[in-house]
Structure formats: structure tokens, C-alpha cells
Amino acid sequence: MKATTTITAQSGTTASRALRQEGIIKEATGLTDVKTLRARARQGIEDGAMTAGYKAKVETVIRLLNEALATEIVCVLRYKRHYFMASGINSLGVKAEFLQHVIEEQTHADQLAERIVQLGGEPNLSPEGMLSRSHSEYVEGDSLVEMITEDLVAERIAIDSYREMVTYVGTDDPTTRRILEGILAQEEEHAEDLASLLKKMGP
Ligand SMILES: [Fe+2]
Ligand SMILES: [Fe+2]
Numbered sequence: 001m002k003a004t005t006t007i008t009a010q011s012g013t014t015a016s017r018a019l020r021q022e023g024i025i026k027e028a029t030g031l032t033d034v035k036t037l038r039a040r041a042r043q044g045i046e047d048g049a050m051t052a053g054y055k056a057k058v059e060t061v062i063r064l065l066n067e068a069l070a071t072e073i074v075c076v077l078r079y080k081r082h083y084f085m086a087s088g089i090n091s092l093g094v095k096a097e098f099l100q101h102v103i104e105e106q107t108h109a110d111q112l113a114e115r116i117v118q119l120g121g122e123p124n125l126s127p128e129g130m131l132s133r134s135h136s137e138y139v140e141g142d143s144l145v146e147m148i149t150e151d152l153v154a155e156r157i158a159i160d161s162y163r164e165m166v167t168y169v170g171t172d173d174p175t176t177r178r179i180l181e182g183i184l185a186q187e188e189e190h191a192e193d194l195a196s197l198l199k200k201m202g203p
Pocket of ligand 2: 075101105155158186187190
């Protein structure tokens with residue numbers, strides 16, 4: 001049964017289709033009608049992708065994304081350090097893995113920065129305080145095993161913090177949530193890669 005607020009019309013007739021397109025007939029979908037959507041989109045047009053329908057607390061989302069951005073940058077730096085410092089007979093495959101992670105963490109950082117701008121914020125790329133904004137630490141490590149272990153710890157921290165962020169955003173900001181979920185899935189792959197490298201290297 002189709003519920004209407006203003007006019008009742010037989011569905012399927014040309015007249016009712018026209019009224020529905022105009023947004024005059026409102027079906028019981030819970031979705032906002034066309035006229036309201038159009039009017040809302042014109043308000044605050046300078047806000048770009050941010051519309052009146054945005055439900056999350058944007059300042060909090062931007063702050064969380066900036067913390068994640070700092071985490072990713074610290075991860076890029078740590079993996080780079082490990083890539084250049086890895087040596088020994090076991091290092092070839094490990095170096096390749098570190099380099100791949102450098103590239104992927106950088107991509108995560110860029111995705112986060114881009115989303116921050118879309119939300120009307122500014123990506124905080126200042127080196128000042130970067131490490132204290134970051135969730136994970138920058139540990140250099142002396143041996144290959146130490147480096148991989150520290151990277152695995154950092155990935156596990158990232159996994160937990162992304163999972164919490166996904167829960168916080170919930171259904172209030174689906175785009176941010178999708179970005180966070182994509183990154184989370186890749187951090188889980190990273191952790192898995194590192195855990196299997198550790199196993200291969202033995203005790
Ligand atoms: Fe990452
Ligand atoms: Fe990662």
C-alpha cells in the first residue's frame with residue numbers, strides 16, 4: 001500500500017507519475033522527497049560535499065581522521081626506515097614487503113587527507129606533534145625480527161583504532177565509513193603478511 005501525505009493517486013497513471021516526480025506525492029519510504037532535497041542542496045552551497053543531511057559530528061570525524069593521518073605518516077616513515085636498514089640473507093623478501101607497505105600506507109594517508117578536505121577540514125601534516133597524534137609508535141628496531149615485530153604491533157594498533165572509528169561513524173557518514181573499512185581491510189592484510197614473515201624466520 002502506498003501512503004501519501006498530500007494527494008492520493010492511483011500508482012502507475014501518468015498523472016501520479018508526474019506528481020511523484022515533482023515530489024508532491026510522498027511515498028512511505030522514509031526518504032526525503034525531491035523538492036526538499038533540491039532546496040537543501042542549494043543552502044550552504046559553499047560547503048561543497050557537506051550537505052544538511054550529513055548526520056555525524058563533523059569536527060569529531062575530522063579530528064579522528066587527522067589522528068589516523070598522523071598514524072599513517074608515522075607508519076610510512078617507520079617502514080621506510082626498515083626498508084633501507086634491512087640487511088642479511090633473509091632480507092630480500094622482507095625488504096620488498098616493507099616497500100609495498102610504504103606505498104600502501106602512503107595511499108591511506110592520501111585517502112584520509114582527501115576526505116578531511118571534503119568534510120571542510122584541513123589535513124594536519126605538520127611534523128610538530130605528528131608522533132603524539134599518531135596511534136602507533138616509531139620504533140626503529142635493530143634486527144630484521146625486531147623490525148617486523150614492531151611493524152606487526154603497529155598494524156595491530158591501527159586495526160583496533162580503525163575498527164573503533166568504523167563503529168563510531170556508524171551509519172552517520174557512509175563515505176568516511178567506506179574509506180575506513182577499506183583501510184582496515186588492508187591493515188589486516190599487512191598484519192597477516194608480517195605474522196607469516198615472522199613464522200618463516202623462526203625463533
Ligand atoms: Fe595504513
Ligand atoms: Fe598497515
